[in-house]
Amino acid sequence: MTSPEPRLVEVRKNILKQNDLTARALRTRFRGAGVFVVSLVSSPGSGKTTFLEKTLTSLRPRYRVAALVGDLATENDATRLARSQAPVKQIITGTLCHLEAAMVEKAVAEAEWNLNDLDFLFIENVGNLVCPSSYDLGEDLRMVLLSVTEGEDKPLKYPTIFNSADVAVITKNDLAAAVEFDSKAALRNIQAVRPGMKVFQVSAKTGAGLDDYLQFLAQRLTELRSTTSV
Ligand SMILES: Nc1nc2c(ncn2[C@@H]2O[C@H](COP(=O)(O)OP(=O)(O)OP(=O)(O)O)[C@@H](O)[C@H]2O)c(=O)[nH]1
Ligand SMILES: [Mg+2]
Ligand SMILES: [Zn+2]
Numbered sequence: 001m002t003s004p005e006p007r008l009v010e011v012r013k014n015i016l017k018q019n020d021l022t023a024r025a026l027r028t029r030f031r032g033a034g035v036f037v038v039s040l041v042s043s044p045g046s047g048k049t050t051f052l053e054k055t056l057t058s059l060r061p062r063y064r065v066a067a068l069v070g071d072l073a074t075e076n077d078a079t080r081l082a083r084s085q086a087p088v089k090q091i092i093t094g095t096l097c098h099l100e101a102a103m104v105e106k107a108v109a110e111a112e113w114n115l116n117d118l119d120f121l122f123i124e125n126v127g128n129l130v131c132p133s134s135y136d137l138g139e140d141l142r143m144v145l146l147s148v149t150e151g152e153d154k155p156l157k158y159p160t161i162f163n164s165a166d167v168a169v170i171t172k173n174d175l176a177a178a179v180e181f182d183s184k185a186a187l188r189n190i191q192a193v194r195p196g197m198k199v200f201q202v203s204a205k206t207g208a209g210l211d212d213y214l215q216f217l218a219q220r221l222t223e224l225r226s227t228t229s230v
Contacts, residue, residue: 019102022138026101026105027138035116035120036217037122039122039137042171044128047171047204048127049081052067052124055122056086057085064119067124068124070099071090072093075092087113089111098131099123123139141166144161144169155193167216170183170202173202183201
C-alpha cells in the first residue's frame with residue numbers, strides 16, 4: 001500500500017511532466033513565429049510591473065511588443081501595463097500562486113494575437129520566489145528580479161529560482177543608499193548560486209541601467225531571428 005505522501009509526489013510529477021510538454025510545444029510555436037519570449041519572476045512587489053511598463057514603453061517605437069501578466073485576483077497590473085499602449089492580457093490564477101504553460105497557451109489563444117506579428121512577448125509571473133522555478137512557460141529568457149529593499153541574501157535563500165533563471169535584474173537602485181544595499185555582496189551571492197549569471201542593475205524610476213538591458217534584449221532578438229527562418 002502506498003502512503004499518501006508518495007502519491008502526492010507522483011501527482012506533482014505528472015503535472016510537471018504535462019507542463020513540460022505544453023511548454024515545449026509553446027516554445028516551438030514561439031520560435032517558429034520568430035517572437036522572443038521573456039518571463040519575469042520575483043517576490044511580490046520587487047518591481048516587475050514597473051520595470052515591464054518601462055520596457056514596453058521603451059521598446060514600442062521600434063518593436064512589436066505584447067505582454068501577459070499573472071495575478072491571483074486583480075487586473076491592476078494589466079491596467080498599468082496597458083498605459084504603454086502595448087497589447088496586454090491579464091491571467092487571473094485564482095488560488096494558484098504561479099503561472100503554468102497551459103495558462104499561457106490559453107491566454108495567447110484568447111488574446112487572438114498573431115505571433116508572427118510580434119517581436120517580443122513578455123510574461124509577468126505571479127509574485128513568488130518558490131514554485132515558478134518549476135514551471136517552464138516556453139520562454140526564451142527568464143529574468144529573476146531582486147529589489148534592493150529585499151536584502152542581499154535572497155539568492156542564497158531561494159537558490160532554485162536563481163538557478164532556473166537566465167538573467168538577474170537588481171531593481172529599485174535609486175533606493176540602494178537609503179537601505180544600505182551592499183551591491184558587491186548581492187552580486188557575490190548571485191554568482192555563488194548561478195556562476196556566470198548576467199546581472200543588470202537598474203532603477204525603473206530614474207531609468208538608470210535600462211539602456212544596457214534594452215540593448216541586450218535587442219541583441220537576443222537578432223540572435224533568435226538568425227537561427228530561425230523568419
Ligand atoms: N523607488 C522605486 N520604487 C519602485 C521601483 N520599481 C517599482 N517601485 C515601487 O515598488 C512597488 C511595487 O512595484 P510593482 O511594479 O507593483 O511590483 P511587482 O513585482 O509587479 O508586484 P506584484 O505583481 O504584486 O508581485 C510600487 O510601489 C512601485 O512604485 C523603482 O525602480 N524605484
Ligand atoms: Mg506586478
Ligand atoms: Zn505556486
